Amino acid sequence: MKPAVILYKKLPDDLYARLAEQCDVTEISDLSPESQQQHAAVFQQAEGLLGSGGKVNGELLAKMPNLRVCSSVSVGYDNFDVDALNQRHVVLMHTPTVLTETVADTMMALVLSTARRVPELDAWVKAGNWQKSIGPAQFGIDVHHKTLGILGMGRIGMALAQRAHFGFGMKILYNARREHEEAQSRFGAQRCELEALLKQSDFVCISLPLTEETHHLIGAAELELMKPDAVLINAGRGPVVDEQALIAALQAGKLHAAGLDVFEQEPVSADSPLLSLPNVVTLPHIGSATHETRYGMMQDAVENLIAALGGSVEKNCVNPQALK
Ligand SMILES: NC(=O)C1=CN([C@@H]2O[C@H](COP(=O)(O)OP(=O)(O)OC[C@H]3O[C@@H](n4cnc5c(N)ncnc54)[C@H](OP(=O)(O)O)[C@@H]3O)[C@@H](O)[C@H]2O)C=CC1
Numbered sequence: 001m002k003p004a005v006i007l008y009k010k011l012p013d014d015l016y017a018r019l020a021e022q023c024d025v026t027e028i029s030d031l032s033p034e035s036q037q038q039h040a041a042v043f044q045q046a047e048g049l050l051g052s053g054g055k056v057n058g059e060l061l062a063k064m065p066n067l068r069v070c071s072s073v074s075v076g077y078d079n080f081d082v083d084a085l086n087q088r089h090v091v092l093m094h095t096p097t098v099l100t101e102t103v104a105d106t107m108m109a110l111v112l113s114t115a116r117r118v119p120e121l122d123a124w125v126k127a128g129n130w131q132k133s134i135g136p137a138q139f140g141i142d143v144h145h146k147t148l149g150i151l152g153m154g155r156i157g158m159a160l161a162q163r164a165h166f167g168f169g170m171k172i173l174y175n176a177r178r179e180h181e182e183a184q185s186r187f188g189a190q191r192c193e194l195e196a197l198l199k200q201s202d203f204v205c206i207s208l209p210l211t212e213e214t215h216h217l218i219g220a221a222e223l224e225l226m227k228p229d230a231v232l233i234n235a236g237r238g239p240v241v242d243e244q245a246l247i248a249a250l251q252a253g254k255l256h257a258a259g260l261d262v263f264e265q266e267p268v269s270a271d272s273p274l275l276s277l278p279n280v281v282t283l284p285h286i287g288s289a290t291h292e293t294r295y296g297m298m299q300d301a302v303e304n305l306i307a308a309l310g311g312s313v314e315k316n317c318v319n320p321q322a323l324k
């Protein structure tokens, strides 16, 4: 008999067919309490769960006594209670690597668009304001040969460093829990304490996961350490930055600009002051959102689920120890 699987994300037809060939699939819209109530019997039976977004915690696991594998269409897994999964011997699969280069492209886009004020000046031109030669009021700041500080020198941090160093001649600083020798040898990247990185960087780029340690890692005190003409880029998770502190720092002119792909609350509230500050570039969490990469992530998530349901967790598993 095929294992019962809940799918809470739309898949392209070919990937749906591949999943359905191996699993007995029930599609639902999301993991909301209403959905859990409406499909209680399906949750009760399911051995696998595939999708993205939504909290998977002890409360949900209690409704899924047969669950063996969760497969997330994301690399970040802060919405999963991994301790609760481990206790229940449920393995969690995710999609690192396939999205790395695309997310690094997005971060570089935020670096360039904040420095050169691309969205702001685009709106200015389209509003008919370009009536004579531009002057200092339209100038930006250079990116090339500046110092880029990376918080979280993992897969995405490395791909960003590659672009910044080889493409833009930038000096690379980083903060991570351990030394990354490859970053040193490939990009001459220097590992720094957080305080030194914040003081020295022209661009501070966050590619950190959200954990208890990284929650509000960047608050008022940290923003105060940054140069007044520095730019903060966050494509990790919103709550790594204390958003109220960031708003206050931007309003007080303590930073040159911010580029944000992630927010404390998503979608960001329409009345957030971040949306009316001209020096803030906002994106709707599109780090990995290209047709090619999103397809690749869904494909990996399907294969990860099938492999893990068959007992194979060599690749893309967050908690292989849960199988023991
Ligand atoms: N905006 C978007 O659309 C996307 C956002 N993301 C976010 O990016 C994150 C990173 O992805 P990826 O690069 O693949 O992950 P990795 O696991 O490869 O890298 C994470 C890095 O963060 C470092 N780190 C973790 N905790 C701390 C800490 N407390 N202090 C300092 N450094 C720390 C790790 O350090 P060490 O090396 O020392 O272990 C590691 O270098 C994801 O978890 C997700 O939240 C990912 C994809 C898309």
Ligand SMILES: O=CC(=O)O
Pocket: 073, 074, 075, 076, 077, 099, 287, 288
């Ligand atoms: O935010 C996206 C992810 O893959 O993590």
